[in-house]
Amino acid sequence: MLLNTLRQRFWPIRGRDLVRKVVDKCLICFSCKPKSIQQLMGSLPAARVTPSRAFLKSGVDYCGPFYVRPPSRRGNSMKIFVAIFVCMASKAVHIEMVYSLTSGSFLSALKRFVARRGRVTDVYCDNARTFVGANRQLQEHKQLFDELHRSEDLTNKCTKVGINFHFNPARSPHFGGLWEAAVKTFKHHLYRIMKDTLLTIEEFNTLITQIEGIMNSRPLTPLSSDPADVVALTPGHLLVGEPLFQIPEPDLCETPINRLTSFQKMQQKIQHFWKVWSSAYVGQLQDRQKWPMAHPDIKIGTLVLLKNESTPPMKWNLGRIESAFPGRDGRTRVIQVRTANGSYRRAITEVCPLPIDDVIEANRSTSATSSILIDQNQT
Template sequence: MGQLPPPRVAPSRAFSNTGIDYFGPVWFRRVQQRRSPPVKGYAALFICLSTKAIHLELVSDLTTASFMAALRRFMARRGRPHDFYSDNATNFVGARNELIALRRLFQSQQHQYEVSRSLSEYNVAWHFIPPRSPHFGGLWETGVKSAKRHLLRVIGKAILTYEELTTLLAQIEACINSRPITPMSNDPNDLMPLTPGHFLIGQPLTSMPEPDLIALQVNRLSRWQHVQQLFQAFWRRWSTEYLSSLQQRTKWTVKSENLRVGTLVLLVEENQPPLQWRTGRVLELHPGGDGLCRVVTVKTSTGVFKRAINKLCILPIEN
């Protein structure tokens, strides 16, 4: 098991490094009229990689304009991130019918150009996880699971209006952001846990760097400094207690030898027809910061692909 990437462990403003995913579809009515036909929409989920805080936006359709509008609403409320992270569109291979249109949107050259051009104006970078490796995006996959569970429990088969559904998503967002992630202290009389919501209201979106105020007495601080001291205490708890729980390595504890360039491998593909064995040669290694290789580039008869090593089977060479 590898180490957590820097965006997961570095203290930063909430949503400085953000993962994004879609889930749905969700049905709603544009107006509150009985004969108004229901229309299909989607929910965009933004999750902070360090604090696991979540932001939900309702998207009315799968177009680049709606996608960029959701991004702008998110940045207007949560501040401008440094980096975005998302699934690669190839993760939707074999998905349900409602995700086929989402895959087409993400793979569209026009969509990628519009998103890159708009984000370049804000100096925001976009990163994709390796193709067909959804476990690299387990953070937002877990957030989608939690949000969908709350949504299905509340609405069931009811068809809400756009305003009602937007309100419901905001309440679900608040519910998820109020979940405890670690105790606030070891005091048995302290019943207040640390939640993602603490990091959302601890400082303004355009705050300036503050000096370390943890060691100062409260009676020596102004009201604003006291607020900053509380916020720094949240991060101290996050780094000493919650972060250490994320670093526990419960599987893949035995070190294996790295793949080598030229190794013959079998690609594990979803929905592969019988008697079809897709093989290839390792063309390039992409080692992590610890020197271990978890992603490689493979050359096959149909092209060159980047894959996680858990999607490859090494073929032994018989002498």
């Protein structure tokens, strides 16, 4: 329409390219349809590719709410949530019921998780208020404990047992794809089994525990390339040495003891599982299914629009990038944006840089050319 309007009075050379360039640099048109930026998908964190005890480094996320009945089957239905802990190395899952979104309720679930799965050194999660509040409470408890016990040996031991929280940027679920996929798989099984049935708390707890066993029996990679070998490596192999749900084996009670496997062979078998995990499974994780191309890093001081799904693009807040947080590969995927309402940490996919820098550079080049022509005319 703009090109046709111009052609009523003028016939610009390469008018289509000229109109496209002007429209792309128009701030009003850009605000109506902003374009976010991308970067090459980052490398896997060390916790994903380093063999370690199951659940030593875990990710966690909530899903729900779900409605259940009291054990007596009387009274109104109650609302509960589900916390899913995912092992960063083996993809094994641990599911806990949570009765509220408070930090205290999450801490109780975390204590149950540690009591059944062992000590956890690192917890990866989004920056929901529940997790941030739990991290704050743990830090306060540790500080009070250090103030009461000034012994250096005791303090060092407690520091080693501490849990480190790693938070993702706000509104960036793709930073936690591991536990987001676990939540999706959990809901896939839950909705197909539960359907519209209103279960009691005991029935619901039994159901989610069975789903946990199913998820821990998922195949990760074949144990060998032999076509006759139908056994696949599962998270259950790395937990208990075999899938949690497997085909029943024959009774070995009548088998002579000299034909049974020993404890050392069992340990060797578990080490073989980790060897297959390192050689076959980790290699599959290196493929970048999304964002395969590298792009120039966004510069500090760039004017951007801050995405907000609850408002139209024309009303998005305007901000300026005040700092960047490069990853281990040196590429920036998280930035700090200063707006009129405060400072926010966001992923680069949540901001849309305004095409104003190119306009400034074009004006500068035009001004430089004009000054050169003026000097030549004066000469």
